Amino acid sequence: MRSEPAPHTSPTALPGYAATGRIDELRATEYRHLDADGRVYLDYAGAGVTAQAQVRAHHDRLLAGLYSNPHSENPTSAAAGSLVESARRAVLDFFRADPAEYAVVFTPNASGACRLVGEAYDFGRTASLVLTWDNHNSVNGIREYARSARGSVRYVPLDGPELRVAESDLVAALDAGRGRLARRSRRRGLFAYPAQSNFSGVQHPLGWVELAHQRGYDVLLDAAAFAPTNRLDLSVVRPDFVCLSWYKLFGYPTGVGALLARRSALARLRRPWFAGGTIRAVSVQGDWHRPMDDESAFEDGTLNFLSIPDVEFGLRWLDSIGVDLVHSRVGLLTAWLLERLATLRHDTGGPLVEVYGPTTGAGRGGTVTFNLRHPDGTVVDERLVAREAAAAGISLRTGCFCNPGAGEGAFGISRAATRQRLLAGVDTIDKYLAALRLPTGGAVRVSFGLASTATDAERFVAFVQSTYLNREAGAESPLPPRLRC
Numbered sequence: 001m002r003s004e005p006a007p008h009t010s011p012t013a014l015p016g017y018a019a020t021g022r023i024d025e026l027r028a029t030e031y032r033h034l035d036a037d038g039r040v041y042l043d044y045a046g047a048g049v050t051a052q053a054q055v056r057a058h059h060d061r062l063l064a065g066l067y068s069n070p071h072s073e074n075p076t077s078a079a080a081g082s083l084v085e086s087a088r089r090a091v092l093d094f095f096r097a098d099p100a101e102y103a104v105v106f107t108p109n110a111s112g113a114c115r116l117v118g119e120a121y122d123f124g125r126t127a128s129l130v131l132t133w134d135n136h137n138s139v140n141g142i143r144e145y146a147r148s149a150r151g152s153v154r155y156v157p158l159d160g161p162e163l164r165v166a167e168s169d170l171v172a173a174l175d176a177g178r179g180r181l182a183r184r185s186r187r188r189g190l191f192a193y194p195a196q197s198n199f200s201g202v203q204h205p206l207g208w209v210e211l212a213h214q215r216g217y218d219v220l221l222d223a224a225a226f227a228p229t230n231r232l233d234l235s236v237v238r239p240d241f242v243c244l245s246w247y248k249l250f251g252y253p254t255g256v257g258a259l260l261a262r263r264s265a266l267a268r269l270r271r272p273w274f275a276g277g278t279i280r281a282v283s284v285q286g287d288w289h290r291p292m293d294d295e296s297a298f299e300d301g302t303l304n305f306l307s308i309p310d311v312e313f314g315l316r317w318l319d320s321i322g323v324d325l326v327h328s329r330v331g332l333l334t335a336w337l338l339e340r341l342a343t344l345r346h347d348t349g350g351p352l353v354e355v356y357g358p359t360t361g362a363g364r365g366g367t368v369t370f371n372l373r374h375p376d377g378t379v380v381d382e383r384l385v386a387r388e389a390a391a392a393g394i395s396l397r398t399g400c401f402c403n404p405g406a407g408e409g410a411f412g413i414s415r416a417a418t419r420q421r422l423l424a425g426v427d428t429i430d431k432y433l434a435a436l437r438l439p440t441g442g443a444v445r446v447s448f449g450l451a452s453t454a455t456d457a458e459r460f461v462a463f464v465q466s467t468y469l470n471r472e473a474g475a476e477s478p479l480p481p482r483l484r485c
């Protein structure tokens with residue numbers, strides 16, 4: 001027996017939707033390429049989409065001027081350098097960061113920003129790394145730097161079906177991480193967490209930055225999933241490090257990210273090497289070098305000087321639309337999607353959709369992760385959903401989204417089960433899942449962003465309903481192996 005239809009049959013009927021109508025205008029003009037071939041784009045957590053104006057601006061700039069390596073001293077080099085510096089100022093403006101307090105280091109992506117911190121942070125034996133389970137692998141990977149410096153690594157678990165973190169667990173981990181030695185030497189540790197989960201969409205409190213500061217920690221805030229649709233105001237929240245990838249905010253350019261860092265925290269980092277552009281002076285025979293004393297000490301080699309100016313364009317573009325407007329639109333679509341998915345029930349009465357994380361729009365962003373179930377309750381393999389969604393022209397993401405900790409929380413995988421010795425010989429994801437006796441290794445993720453419309457959400461729900469409602473488990477054609485976590 002199917003349950004009652006959701007009260008709002010279309011997101012457009014939701015209060016407040018009409019006020020976000022500017023996004024529909026932009027979709028019909030600047031983002032009209034999204035609608036070529038009847039596609040539905042629902043992978044904004046993977047990458048944002050590019051406005052036509054942004055591509056034009058790049059093209060026009062390159063054809064109107066000449067830009068060369070900013071490390072040289074000539075007019076074309078100065079032109080490139082001045083655009084890069086202007087982009088740095090635009091980044092600080094966008095995040096309302098005081099230039100006296102924050103520096104912008106351009107990196108290849110958010111992962112590159114995490115690596116800069118990890119490899120140069122002084123973990124030593126007395127500083128800990130505290131991480132939430134819910135973290136992208138590019139943040140998880142910092143633990144390897146902490147371990148090789150013999151620092152301690154502590155994870156804060158996820159708690160309950162909403163996949164949030166209990167603040168008491170966080171406080172306990174921070175306090176334990178400080179330890180006896182750390183208290184005596186007043187050495188700091190590093191706490192790293194995402195402002196928004198790329199798995200569940202959960203928004204972890206920004207107030208944890210201050211909480212960790214009070215306990216002597218530096219904070220790395222991963223804003224890669226948060227910044228595209230939420231305002232991050234660094235005059236209010238002051239993490240020591242923030243990592244970002246620009247293509248997630250406005251689609252283009254790829255290959256450019258940033259580490260926003262408090263200058264005081266940057267000054268405490270010790271780089272393990274130097275490269276062209278990062279040093280003021282160096283001697284081969286004397287075997288010494290002097291690093292630059294600003295952000296350029298962290299920018300290895302030649303910056304992507306032809307694309308960094310596109311970051312400034314993108315930020316001004318996003319500002320002209322308004323992050324708050326994008327936030328409202330995404331919030332409405334997310335709440336509607338969750339509401340609709342919850343109404344989908346097989347004739348057996350069993351739910352079609354199991355959402356991992358919050359099932360309402362509160363305290364979350366526009367990323368919704370779930371698995372579909374057959375009427376007998378078995379999971380529809382996410383690779384099948386990927387294949388069938390692709391055939392229907394829908395771009396979504398399946399797998400575990402490089403966030404194994406959130407996946408372990410969502411699928412109830414215990415610590416004991418993941419012990420390395422039990423997993424000897426396990427060298428593929430599929431073998432790992434078999435060893436854990438899991439019915440599936442991943443989930444399906446849809447995410448909304450800057451140019452999302454009601455039609456995108458409606459078409460997705462129609463696809464799920466028409467393809468999977470009352471569909472019995474059966475022999476499917478072979479599915480490809482899972483390649484990565």
Ligand SMILES: Cc1ncc(COP(=O)(O)O)c(C=O)c1O
Binds near residue numbers: 111138194222
């Ligand atoms: C929350 C989060 N952090 C970090 C990253 C890494 O970003 P990139 O692959 O651009 O380095 C991602 C990418 O999806 C992410 O979602």
